[in-house]
Amino acid sequence: MQQRVRGVGRRWHTGLVAKKPKFDFWEGAETRAIQPYQANKVYLCPGCNRDIPKGLGHIVAVPPEAVDLRRHWHRGCWNGRANRAQKG
C-alpha cells in the first residue's frame, strides 16, 4: 500500500462535512475515461478506498477547485457518488 493520499483526504473533508455540504468538492469535476490498456498502474479509489487494479478501465476526476487533486475512481464508485450527492 502506498501513501499517495497522505494529507489530502483530510483536507477536503474538514469544513465540508461538518455541516450539510452545500458544496460538493467533486461537483462539476471534469472526468476522463481511462481505458483498460491505459491503466498500467494501481490506483486507490477514494470512493471505496480499494485499489483499482492494472488493466481495469476506470474514471479520472479532476475537481475544478484543485486540478492537482485529480483522483482515479472505479466507475461504479464515481456513479454512486454522484447519486448520493444529488440526494444530499
Ligand SMILES: [Zn+2]
Ligand atoms: Zn471504488
